[in-house]
Amino acid sequence: MELIEVKNIVKGFTVVKKNKGLKGALTSLIKPEKSTVYAVNDISFSIKKGEIVGFIGPNGAGKSTTVKIMSGILHPTSGKVLVDGISPQENRKAVVKNLGVVFGQRTQLYWDLRLGESFELLRRIYQIDLKSFNKNMDIMSEILKINEIIDTPVRQLSLGQRMRGDIAAAMIHSPNILFLDEPTIGLDIEAKHSIRNYIEKINKINNTTVILTTHDLDDVEQLCKRLIVINNGGIIEDGPLDSIVERLAPYRVLIVELSKHCVDIVTPYAEIIKQENLKIWYRFKKNEITAAELISQLAQKLPIRDLSVTEANIEDVVRKVYRGVSNE
Structure with missing residues (x-):
């Protein structure tokens, strides 16, 4: 059974053309000239449980928009998404319980709290029992070395340390699906190795499904067996990474x-x-x-x-x- 199904998704945004000069500004204000720009244009794919899928494309290709639709943050103009049989747009609360989301340039940690206090707050938000919480923290301490930074205020964490904290926060409620948007951006070699190692481990231990968007092709090469390539809002490649490399090179x-x-x-x-x-x-x-x-x-x-x-x-x-x- 498919865990994630994306069916003919279209996402259009209305933009207003801005004319030059004072006259143009007044015209745009009184009688705006509008047009629709499609960030995602009729794409379909499905992902099975336990897959690690690289979802890549150049800037502006539609990657982040698609991920936000799959996680229920955005609503598509048309088409439908099902996550474990549930629409994230119609029942986002039910879907979010099984999702972990990490955006590389944003954080879900609480800036003025110690990292451990952020985790404790998330435990209460997700209503995680103490036994499950401690078990997850033990795993993340072993692989991500969270115990080394657990008492550090989030604002004092380095970029690599914060990313480790963000991934731990995303996995604290044991989600079946993990969306990672640029998880190794700006990190040094050691931090990248730590993040990649954790992704491999949670996929192997928990059969966690991982959708990875990245510009770091080392992430793709080391983690992903399947590659989906999107450009100009449409899918141009979807298949095993080895097969794509074999065909094109x-x-x-x-x-x-x-x-x-x-x-x-x-x-x-x-x-x-x-x-x-x-x-x-x-x-x-x-x-x-x-x-x-x-x-x-x-x-x-x-x-x-x-x-x-x-x-x-x-x-x-x-x-x-x-x-x-x-x-x-």
């Missing part, structure tokens, strides 16, 4: 370092894309020849001193998706 690169200069370095099995002194970069299609076969072919005529094989860069693949370019 069906090549690998073999980097060969020679022990001496050679004149004949060309091979019909690969394309030379770069050469620096004794180093040569060969690009080859994975479905036409294996790396081992290409190395064997080259070794018959070239004095190879060292070599390495690299996969396609996920950043290049996503950039290609955004531009709507496909590999033939």
